[in-house]
Amino acid sequence: MPDFNATLTPEENKHNPFIMTGEGQARLFTTSLNDSPLPIHYEPAESPVGNILYPQATYNPISQRFYANHTVETDKERENYPYIMTTYRVVEHYQSGIMTRNMPWLNEAMPELFVELDEELAQTLNISNGDVVTIESKRLLKNGEQKGIVAKACVTKRLKPMMINGQKKHVVGMPFHWGYMGMSKGAVANDLAPSVGDPNTTIPEFKAFLCNVKKGGNIA
Amino acid sequence: MNKTMLIDTSKCVACRACQTACKQWNQLPAEQTTFSGSYENPPAFTPNTWTKIAFREHEENDELHWYFSKQGCMHCSDAACMTVCPTGAIFRTSDGTVSIDKKKCIGCNYCAANCPFEVIAFCRTTNMPDKCTFCEDRVANGLQPACASVCPTGAIEYGLRTKLLTAAYDRVSKLQAGGKANASVYGASEVGGTAMLYVLEDTPEYYGLPTNPQVPFTARIWGHLFKPVRVLILIAMAFGLWANRKESDEVQEAKESNTI
């Protein structure tokens, strides 16, 4: 990463700004990383479309895998999980929420796990604000039985359908702070997400994967 | 009105630190809420929720806005609640804000029913209204109101009205120059001017604020016509009761004489 060296003037720094390497220069080749150094484009491990840049390699071929048959890879399977899921945070809760979900004032402001849907998708699925919905992914398909997690629906203008490679795709999103213990309990959003690690850091691909959304379900 | 809070909605990030700080300082317990389709929670003002962030989505010309505004008692100069309160329990403090003296309150609910901003919550169990106190206790001790003291973005500023009004108009002209044509100052003249001043990026209704808040006409009639003569009305009532009592004595006597 190029940066300012605190001990040099900007003029001196200009020629060797890569402060993490001894010589201050960028390196195009390295022996210490699995995947590097120039950025290229891969689709997520689970993607609704192929990689138009590298049709032979949809996802990163050296990503770290832990389970066989873990992600959706065929078009036939994609039909079962038509929506793109992304997970994120809310300001009221921190990580798995084990501190913040035991704080009454924070639970009051953000009481339950929810899933955000665009208005068009909500209409197609006949889901209204506050309805209970079930979200499924391939990770919860066990021995031929499809399970899902439940959350409250949040129908919002903030999400819009996307045109991806000429196909209309819906993105749904949910926070991941809930769990089975605490003052405010809820399903674990990362039960849906794939365990696929980045080649260098093993950071999991929790931010983009495929899912299905259905109206109804039982909030435990 | 000398002390004011300027709420600059263009700086608010909806962290709800203000909402929580209010509960902490005023020792208001959390409510049991559910997720009903909006980030806004609790859904309404209650005796335990005096301020909260309103979340409103607004879409115009393919442009999406998510407007946040910290709402609560506006501390109006022409306060409908004060006008209608029959016992004078709602009064103006020396700082120009509006407070409730619960010892004088008789629980008639007139204030909550007439508030043009619908921010007074009336508790049916205790028969008492509740609302933001402008942190009288803090202000009297030289502190800022709890909400203003925690806002991380500087969206809530506390200070002298004259200074904050200038700041508000400055900010609005900057927003307008930046393309927010409908940006405005809210509360400068509404209901006589309110101690809560707002900088809005768009029309008040998109924030869930009334465009032209008014003291209800019936509140004026009650407040200005009947309230001043309430002593006379009370005397008339007392006389009426006394007169009826006399009558009933007569009836009683008649009955007694009949039975003998």
Ligand code: SF4
């Ligand atoms: S503390 Fe400030 S930024 Fe946070 S919600 Fe309140 S007004 Fe908005």
